[in-house]
Amino acid sequence: MLEKIEQANAKALQIINDAQPTLVDVKYAYEVFPGFDKKTILHAGPPIQWEDMCGPMKGAVLGAIRYEGLADTEEEAEKLVINGEIKFSPNHHWGAVGPMTGMTTYSMPVFVVKNEAFGNCTYCTINEGLGKVMRFGANNDEVIERLKWLERALAPALKKAIALAGGINLKVIAAQALTMGDEMHQRNVAASSLFLKTIIPYLIQVVEDGEQLLEITEFIAGNEQFFLNLAMAMGKATMDPAYNIPYSTVVTAMCRNGKNFGIRVSCTGDQWFEAPVEMPKGLYFPGFSAEDANPDMGDSAIVESFGLGGFCMATAPAVVRFVGAGTFQDAINYSKQMYEITVGKSTHYILPNLDFEGTPTGIDVIKVVDKGIAPVINTGIAHKEPGVGQVGAGVVNAPMGCFEKALVAIGEKLNL
Amino acid sequence: MLEKIEQANAKALQIINDAQPTLVDVKYAYEVFPGFDKKTILHAGPPIQWEDMCGPMKGAVLGAIRYEGLADTEEEAEKLVINGEIKFSPNHHWGAVGPMTGMTTYSMPVFVVKNEAFGNCTYCTINEGLGKVMRFGANNDEVIERLKWLERALAPALKKAIALAGGINLKVIAAQALTMGDEMHQRNVAASSLFLKTIIPYLIQVVEDGEQLLEITEFIAGNEQFFLNLAMAMGKATMDPAYNIPYSTVVTAMCRNGKNFGIRVSCTGDQWFEAPVEMPKGLYFPGFSAEDANPDMGDSAIVESFGLGGFCMATAPAVVRFVGAGTFQDAINYSKQMYEITVGKSTHYILPNLDFEGTPTGIDVIKVVDKGIAPVINTGIAHKEPGVGQVGAGVVNAPMGCFEKALVAIGEKLNL
Structure with a gap:
């Protein structure tokens, strides 16, 4: 039996080592999750209901409801939850992952990472930056406006740039970043810089408006954890097979x-x-x-x-x-x-x-x-x-x- | 006496540590070297004359003469040298440094790095890339065309971008790159990526033509040793006081x-x-x-x-x-x-x-x-x-x- 286990684990290791996680697209959550709706909120971790959620996850949920336009105020949002109108489900049940509170909702753009060696795809939202952000439980207007900008400006530009690039090999970037002092969880400064260096020539070609190109460039350049969400999607794409x-x-x-x-x-x-x-x-x-x-x-x-x-x-x-x-x-x-x-x-x-x-x-x-x-x-x-x-x-x-x-x-x- | 030496060396160390090397401009060699002319060629190292130069330095000199338009062929260029029409002088005698053969000639653009703590400026050409390049003794038409592109397209764009940025603090970039696995001589991948990340928002603002912006971005992004010449100018700016x-x-x-x-x-x-x-x-x-x-x-x-x-x-x-x-x-x-x-x-x-x-x-x-x-x-x-x-x-x-x-x-x- 132990031999069978050893052989099976060696096979698992081989599958992990053979992975070829590649960023192939940016899509909206509603495009990639069959049967998804605005009143379903995906969260981090194993299954959990509202009553058991910690403070920052509750804060993020109320913000996410406002982001989706289901409520104007935090009070209205909470009422929807208490009335049982909001369904909660783990990201992992939808082939996705999300950092911290891990909110993934209907209108949010997600990176599509395909494991080219096995054909499976996984999804992760775009990193919002540091500090007061929804993944850490912040939920004010500034947080929601930033998420709307990700949805309306950044995501379409990234989508076009990735298409023009013919996909971006994330394994190569991650491997190089590991020789540059990133551990890819709390330190992604090298990977984020390498990602910017890789995508910027394509962004220049697909974003016609100079102001918008500048805004997008400064957003990516200004976030040393930008690559974290890509590393997470890589991780799930690598492990799923x-x-x-x-x-x-x-x-x-x-x-x-x-x-x-x-x-x-x-x-x-x-x-x-x-x-x-x-x-x-x-x-x-x-x-x-x-x-x-x-x-x-x-x-x-x-x-x-x-x-x-x-x-x-x-x-x-x-x-x-x-x-x-x-x-x-x-x-x-x-x-x-x-x-x-x-x-x-x-x-x-x-x-x-x-x-x-x-x-x-x-x-x-x-x-x-x-x-x-x-x-x-x-x-x-x-x-x-x-x-x-x-x-x-x-x-x-x-x-x-x-x-x-x-x-x-x-x-x-x-x-x- | 030993005490005097120790004190003097402590003072030297303090001066080195206090340096604030900052990229303040890109200018042409003829603008920064008083009395410079097209028939003077600056080279790496201590003084040396044609007869004593090694193969790659001779190759670079002949290329540099063609680059300056003083000769159409290598043979014509060599004749100029042998007739004593070309003067040779070390970069260090002009407040400059240059990698490998270290060619610095009249029309070449140079980074201007100012040590803000002491007010002194030093100069270094822009890194040409890897492989067949003049600093390693290559001198064919491709090498010379690339140098012309540095002079006519890249330099004016960098000049404007640096001005808009109000100068770029190189010490901060170098210090961060050292925590990212660069030693800043044979490995500048982190520093070059961080430099690109720093300057790209300004390049986007000053380069109006999209094709040219793309060309410039791809050139910098494509050269992991781009920062070497900046590190060298930093070094001289740091040591001169x-x-x-x-x-x-x-x-x-x-x-x-x-x-x-x-x-x-x-x-x-x-x-x-x-x-x-x-x-x-x-x-x-x-x-x-x-x-x-x-x-x-x-x-x-x-x-x-x-x-x-x-x-x-x-x-x-x-x-x-x-x-x-x-x-x-x-x-x-x-x-x-x-x-x-x-x-x-x-x-x-x-x-x-x-x-x-x-x-x-x-x-x-x-x-x-x-x-x-x-x-x-x-x-x-x-x-x-x-x-x-x-x-x-x-x-x-x-x-x-x-x-x-x-x-x-x-x-x-x-x-x-």
Whole structure:
């Protein structure tokens, strides 16, 4: 049996390594989700209902309802929710991912990332920038106006530019950015710069109005986390073909809804294994402290699910100063520890600081439980109250409970 | 006396650390060099005459004469040189620097980099790209046409963009790029991307013609070494205020003309101390080998003179694979060794991989000779024949003879 599991996990690793995530389009959510409607709101993490949502997710939901024009005020929006008119569903149930609160609604534009090696597509919204943004629970008029600009100005331009480029190979950008100090979760400055460098010649050709070209360029150039949402879509596009491999104990997704952390495992398909989320340890922006922090949240742990983020901290020592993770040696140690719980190494995502070893890839539920080492995740930290936004960044562990529950289910399924 | 030297070297280090190199303009060489004429050609390294020049420098000179319209063919150009109509002079004698052959002629546009802390300006041509380019000794029509395009299209656009930006702070870009795996001599991919990100909004505003904007954007985006020439001008702008500090034994410039390596030292002002250049050890492009290599050449060792390049290899482990310098640990060791021969550390250029220490800064002639450790330099490698171009990249040491000669001269000057 162990041999069967090993073979299945090797197959999963091969599938992950063979992925060719490519940005092929920008479309509206209503175009890509069959049967989607304005009153359905997609959120980060495993399933959750309004009553259980944390402050920033509630804030984001009320903002999203206003963004869709279903209500003029926050009070009206809340009334719609309480009257049961709004349906909630996880991004992952629609082939999508979203950072932090992870709001994806009907009119929002989404990146379409296709895994060219396997043909599957995944979706993620466009990164809004830092600070007071909907993914961190902010929901004022400025937040909503920015989202409308993404929808009406940025998305059509990106769509045309990507088409003219014939798609953009994200794996090449990510691999290069890893040699430039990005870990692709809390540090995307290299990847975002490389993405701008790649797309700008096409934007120049498709955006005729000079003012608009300038606005779009400044928006992308001004957001060092612009690539995060692309890295997330890459992650889901990379992992989706590794679902449902009989006997494979590789984790295919990790995500959090602000209350519970959920994981999925290859051989158990779409089943969620959940446990309460932990509090990140990190550094706070001026004026904020750990008291303001919301617990761990977002689909962005998909980045760690395919070996980046906290798993490749060794390549991004500069990030330890942003997430408060210690010294250079700590960064090295985080990555080294993750080799203990993974099936193997990436063949494309390389860490120069570990003598060009591939990143630790393919989290094995058995190894996690056996060694008692939980996956490490680099994360942004939202204010716990609705409407505020990001207050810091830090490091958090996936709760061991998810992996223990998964192992029980695997045992039952495999008659162990 | 040793105390006086220590104090003087501390002052030199302070001056280097206080530098604020800023890109303030692009002008033509004839605008910035008083008394310059079309028949004067500036070259890399200490003074050298035609008879002593290596193959690629001769090739570049003949190309430069054609570029200036003084001759139609290579034969005519060579006749002008042999008849003594062309004067040769080092870039350093005109406040300038140039990579590899370092050609700077009358009509060429130069970056104007001002050290805002001290008011001095330095100049460097615009990087032409990789491969068959004049700085590596190539000189065919394609090379000359590209230089004409730099002169007529790129330079005026950059000039306007820099003016609109109100100058561009290069120190900020360089400091960030060092946390992104650039060592700023053989690896400038981060700095070049950050520079593009910084200047593109201004280029969009000043270049009205869409075709031209595209051409300019693709040229900058397509050259990962674009920032090298800016780093070199930064280096000279940073070091020039450290000349002529009585008692200071800090090296203010290192450069090579393909035959001799020359250094200048603070307390001895403009005097050159020379020794034959060494051969780089490196990796060669497909089809070339060490047999094709020209000895060490270029003013680009100004980058090491202010603590970057080979001195900060620790931050750029990815470069060891390009220059053939070994493993991650070798990269760390190169930087650690350079602390042995420097006065102190940079306060702005930081190496995350050495736990955020500053780069080794301020080469002390006394320490170099005393410890027998020669400065390490990352370098491009030109083909030894004229007209070919770049064949590889590698690592080379400054020859100890320069430092020994300098130490003798310092001893005489200070009556030691």
